[in-house]
Amino acid sequence: MQLGFLVDLHLCMGCKGCEIACKVENEVPLSTWRLRVKYVDVGTFPETKRTFTPLRCNHCENAPCERICPVSALHYIENGIVNIDKERCIGCAGCVMACPYGAIYIDPETQTADKCTYCAHRIASSMMPACVVACPVEANIFGDLEDPKSNISSYIQAHQGNVTVRKPEKGTNPHHFYVGGGNVNLNPLASKREEGYNLFNKLTHLPLGGHH
Amino acid sequence: MVHETLAATNAVVTLDVALPDVFWGWYVTMNMWAKSIGTGLIFMLFLLLKKNASEMNALRTPAIIVSFVMMNVFLLFTLADLHQPFRMWHIFFYPHWTSAITVGAWMATIFVGLEFVMMAAMIRKDKCLLTKDANGFFDKLLFWVTLLAIPVTLYTAGIMAEATARELWQMPTESVQMILAATLSGSAAIILLGGSKLSDETKQFFGAVLGLSALMAFIIYMSEYVFGSMKAEEVTAILAYVKGDGEYATMFWIGQWVAYILPMLLIALARVSKSNSLLSLAAILAIAGLWVVKHVWLVIPQLLPLS
Numbered sequence: 199m200q201l202g203f204l205v206d207l208h209l210c211m212g213c214k215g216c217e218i219a220c221k222v223e224n225e226v227p228l229s230t231w232r233l234r235v236k237y238v239d240v241g242t243f244p245e246t247k248r249t250f251t252p253l254r255c256n257h258c259e260n261a262p263c264e265r266i267c268p269v270s271a272l273h274y275i276e277n278g279i280v281n282i283d284k285e286r287c288i289g290c291a292g293c294v295m296a297c298p299y300g301a302i303y304i305d306p307e308t309q310t311a312d313k314c315t316y317c318a319h320r321i322a323s324s325m326m327p328a329c330v331v332a333c334p335v336e337a338n339i340f341g342d343l344e345d346p347k348s349n350i351s352s353y354i355q356a357h358q359g360n361v362t363v364r365k366p367e368k369g370t371n372p373h374h375f376y377v378g379g380g381n382v383n384l385n386p387l388a389s390k391r392e393e394g395y396n397l398f399n400k401l402t403h404l405p406l407g408g409h410h
Numbered sequence: 411m412v413h414e415t416l417a418a419t420n421a422v423v424t425l426d427v428a429l430p431d432v433f434w435g436w437y438v439t440m441n442m443w444a445k446s447i448g449t450g451l452i453f454m455l456f457l458l459l460k461k462n463a464s465e466m467n468a469l470r471t472p473a474i475i476v477s478f479v480m481m482n483v484f485l486l487f488t489l490a491d492l493h494q495p496f497r498m499w500h501i502f503f504y505p506h507w508t509s510a511i512t513v514g515a516w517m518a519t520i521f522v523g524l525e526f527v528m529m530a531a532m533i534r535k536d537k538c539l540l541t542k543d544a545n546g547f548f549d550k551l552l553f554w555v556t557l558l559a560i561p562v563t564l565y566t567a568g569i570m571a572e573a574t575a576r577e578l579w580q581m582p583t584e585s586v587q588m589i590l591a592a593t594l595s596g597s598a599a600i601i602l603l604g605g606s607k608l609s610d611e612t613k614q615f616f617g618a619v620l621g622l623s624a625l626m627a628f629i630i631y632m633s634e635y636v637f638g639s640m641k642a643e644e645v646t647a648i649l650a651y652v653k654g655d656g657e658y659a660t661m662f663w664i665g666q667w668v669a670y671i672l673p674m675l676l677i678a679l680a681r682v683s684k685s686n687s688l689l690s691l692a693a694i695l696a697i698a699g700l701w702v703v704k705h706v707w708l709v710i711p712q713l714l715p716l717s
Contacts, residue, residue, distance in 0.1 A: 238424065
């Protein structure tokens with residue numbers, strides 16, 4: 199079994215239901231996110247549109263976070279999920295430095311690394327991840343990538359040529375796919391970040407990090 | 411922060427999570443800087459042993475003490491930088507050997523242990539339990555400690571290479587820079603420690619090591635500065651922080667001048683004028699400047715948004 203995620207960006211409407219469901223399910227502290235939806239506005243008024251891109255851990259087949267973790271706090275489990283043992287984590291932030299997707303953060307309450315686990319605890323009880331359940335338009339598709347009859351495999355087959363991953367050049371082989379993703383959504387360098395114009399005004403730097 | 415935006419798309423991020431602050435900050439800079447001096451002194455002691463063993467007598471004890479202290483500074487800052495420092499023991503009981511952090515922690519611990527034995531042998535020369543010839547014992551152990559100093563110096567470059575998200579830190583460039591940082595700061599430290607105990611010829615030799623280390627490190631930084639951005643868009647974006655009006659441009663150039671350019675000039679002058687004062691000044695500048703250089707290179711890749 200190789201669990202994976204696919205988000206159909208044509209369907210996502212940026213309601214952030216997945217984000218909230220994740221926060222509640224996993225008790226994610228304020229100022230941190232296991233899953234978040236990025237908004238990118240494209241075009242010039244009046245020809246503008248807003249794109250929505252849910253971002254979470256990619257559960258890479260070749261996960262840099264797993265490789266750099268000095269104590270195996272980050273580890274693969276049998277179903278392909280890259281899980282985290284917060285009791286073992288020493289908080290070195292090596293994984294934060296290694297993850298090319300910025301998916302790992304230091305939990306300000308436990309002072310350990312944390313990230314999306316595809317709700318491994320729910321899956322162990324045969325339940326879907328919280329974000330999948332909460333999505334009102336079924337934009338989040340979750341399942342076994344090794345089963346050709348699973349929803350996710352069928353979706354990938356049906357959208358051949360329009361399925362992408364983030365930063366494929368990193369060689370991490372993400373198990374998280376997007377349908378309808380483009381450079382603007384998935385490449386962090388392809389859009390402007392103007393200080394003072396974000397919806398999160400003046401919150402661009404949080405004191406979560408190390409000593410500097 | 412914009413590099414690939416097309417005027418046609420005019421894409422603007424209007425909502426994303428707040429960018430995390432710098433995770434590996436000046437504690438990690440202290441870690442790299444102190445380790446460079448600690449292992450660099452060992453390399454220089456070994457060079458001195460091979461070049462002119464008779465001058466070792468005055469330097470064995472002070473050099474091993476300074477190296478030991480700097481290695482402990484390195485370990486202290488490594489520990490302090492952990493968000494869960496009291497779980498450090500997990501590295502030894504749950505080691506994950508693909509991680510350069512694990513390998514480095516083990517090697518550095520063994521290295522510091524051996525240094526302790528060498529230091530104890532020199533301090534308690536007359537009562538040394540291991541051997542009656544403390545100097546001979548020290549010199550024999552120095553060979554193995556020098557061998558171990560190579561991976562201890564390099565493992566931080568391994569960590570940087572494993573930091574897949576930070577495109578600026580490439581192997582083998584970082585390995586070379588780590589070794590050069592050790593030879594630069596080690597030669598500088600031994601010039602300062604040697605003082606009048608070293609002959610002028612030996613001091614000029616270490617001055618040459620310092621000058622050449624500075625030259626090679628400077629060439630590598632300048633190569634990255636000029637050509638790095640021609641390969642990868644992430645490197646281009648990161649180097650923008652040290653170019654033009656970049657946030658770290660001033661600090662970058664202060665580091666390059668203080669660590670490399672000024673010491674090279676001073677060493678050239680010292681060779682012409684046979685001045686020990688100029689050599690000492692070059693050594694002080696190199697050690698101070700190295701901290702700045704390391705800090706800038708550590709921080710700038712962390713400023714880049716990843717999402």
